[in-house]
Amino acid sequence: MLDAEPLPQRLEATEPPEARGLARDEVRLLVAHRSDPALWHRRFRDLPQHLEPGDLLVVNTSATLAAALPAVRADGTQLELHLSTPVPDDNTGRWVVELRLAQQPFRHGRSGETLALPGGGRVELLAPFLKASRLWVAELHLPEPLDPYLARHGHPIRYRYLRDQRPLADYQTVYAREPGSAEMPSAGRPFTPELVTELVARGIVVAPLVLHTGVSSLEAHEPPYPEWFRVPVATARLVTATKRWGGRVIAVGTTVVRALETVARPDRSAGASEGWTDLVITPERGVGVVDGLLTGWHDPEASHLLMLEAIGGPELVERSYRAALEHGYLWHEFGDTHLILP
Helix, strand or coil: CCCCCCCCHHHECCCCHHHHCCCHHHCEEEEEECCEEEEEEEEHHHHHHHCCCCCEEEEECEEECCCEEEEECCCCCEEEEEEEEECCCCCCCCEEEEEEECCEECCCCCCCCEEECHHHCEEEEEEECCCCCCEEEEEEECCCCHHHHHHHHCECCCCCCCCCCCCHHHHCCCCCCEEEECCCCHHHCCCCHHHHHHHHHCCCEEEEEEECCCCCHHHECCCCCCEEEEECHHHHHHHHHHHHHCCCEEEECHHHHHHHHHCECCCCCECCEEEEECCCCCCCCCCCCCCEEEECCCCCCECHHHHHHHHHCHHHHHHHHHHHHHCCCCECCCCCEEEEEC
16 A cells, blocks of 8 residues: 655646646546556547457446535534535435535534525534544425526535636536536546547447445545445446456446446346445455456545555556656546556
8 A cells, every 4th residue: 555645736636637728638647557567658548549349448427516505604604515425225305415614624513503505595414424523414405406506506516726616517527417426526537529439439338337426525544435326237238248258347437446346246247236335345355347447546545545456456556656656647636547457
């Protein structure tokens, strides 16, 4: 595992590549093979050159919500409320939420406390969620349905490293279809329609699934909590067929890995399913159907690094991250990318 050293600020992507004079698919791509110590420094648009006909790319078509809302405590303290995910296996409409002050977690909320939201809305904090000090089970009282309310009053979740607030369109992948993610499934952001067309023309198959992501701020030494997913019948069949004809299943993002491994069977096939997954992937558990991963760069304390080690092995992750630091790759949702292959 990498040492948990602070990331130099110069390596934080503070704005989308378009604001830096680059196209979406011009971000950098580091390609690493488990079977080869060499590393390849490329641009994302070179991705088709590193895949083979018969490979399967699985993408997450969840769209990002404007999940951040201004909230005011009874004493006048102005906070920001982050909607993370509906409460798992709960049909009451309650949400898991996070409160933040000056882009830092606000840990002084109280059970039973009600905060004012824009347009006459309210949120009531009911109880801590899974004993997490920053997350709450909450009940929303809104003057209209959630989607139009967020469209009117919400904005995308933004963390301290971003230079300024960006429009929601900057947080969507080109294939986003189903709103539900608190934060963008960012591994797929560099794709463009032209690049997807080139991949398909080369015989590389692209298949969808959905996993609605929650807030990532809890990734500091905390395992991911349950998230809702759906793996369609067609995608499950393509995963199974790819394994049988000797192709490689490449997950676009850690969210795709979590969904696919939830439906993986002992014979390395996949089944269609939907619901809540609390699966945590570690090197000890390993992976069943995923052969490779296209992902961003994760902070040293993030639990996602254990998933990377499960797919690529600790040595590959170590040399990739050392090279990324040495060559100035950019981190976070608007940063550069990493392709792990067998």
